[in-house]
Amino acid sequence: MKARAKKPPQSMDDAQYAGLAGFRRALRQLMADSERICGAAGLTTQRFQALLAIRAAADGSMSIGALAEELVLRHHSAVELVGRLELAGLVQRQSDPQDKRRVIVSLTRQGAARLDELAREHAKGLSENRDIIIASLTALPETD
Amino acid sequence: MKARAKKPPQSMDDAQYAGLAGFRRALRQLMADSERICGAAGLTTQRFQALLAIRAAADGSMSIGALAEELVLRHHSAVELVGRLELAGLVQRQSDPQDKRRVIVSLTRQGAARLDELAREHAKGLSENRDIIIASLTALPETD
DNA sequence: TATCTTGCATCGTGGTACGATATAAAAATA
């Protein structure tokens, strides 16, 4: 057993809190920018991320389950998200011939166009901000 | 004027989409981890971030307006968030003597203890994941 | 065929942020 106190294995100091807070601030800023870009196009960031994930998938399409896993969502949350995207005309469902339980989701022409516009803006913002993110990450003090 | 087409200033290619999608995936993973840690302690990530921001502030306290700006929220959204934190016994309001319009928010003893526990877990997880984030960022193809 | 597993869908609920609006204090101006 160690000699040090066991319950509070030593509190974080101000510098560690500052580092952690700084990183979260950078992330919030990044996400706020993303929300602004998406919002201007009438989308939420989740919808944008769904479109992006589908576009970046192997053949440009994914099952709902795969999308759920990619987005770290429950199956039925992905179902609802795809439902909203379909209603907006950005994606289309189609039953998988191999396994009729599966539903394959792919971008519509409109969805692909909308995504491309947003993705370019995001990429531009990221190349401007990535140094800040990396700085805030590398500035994180070691915890032990 | 440039000779290139002006409307679609050239679409993003697969590699660019993969890079962008990879970065977002890393972020989602990070946030999902954070949600898991916070959830186990009965908090949302927003509440955690609010506690963290207050703790990291100059003298361990902030006005509601300052918190709103820090969290990239509207004033009244911060009001509500602070209300929920106060109800949970994690922060306390106190009127600013200098400017009686202001309300100063600070952590309660319980809030500080809860935050410290969560912050240490986050810091631990971050030092494991930051390389992934940095890698996904540096792997981003240049857009122009 | 009977049972189990997997994948998608539906419904009701809760949390959270927002716009619109209100109230009070401070600052600016007449």
Next chain:
DNA sequence: TATTTTTATATCGTACCACGATGCAAGATA
């Protein structure tokens, strides 16, 4: 000083979104 404007917090109704619980259909297994 009195009036107006600005600033800071608060309240209310609305909408979005993810979740748990549950259901249904298709495939897998016995």
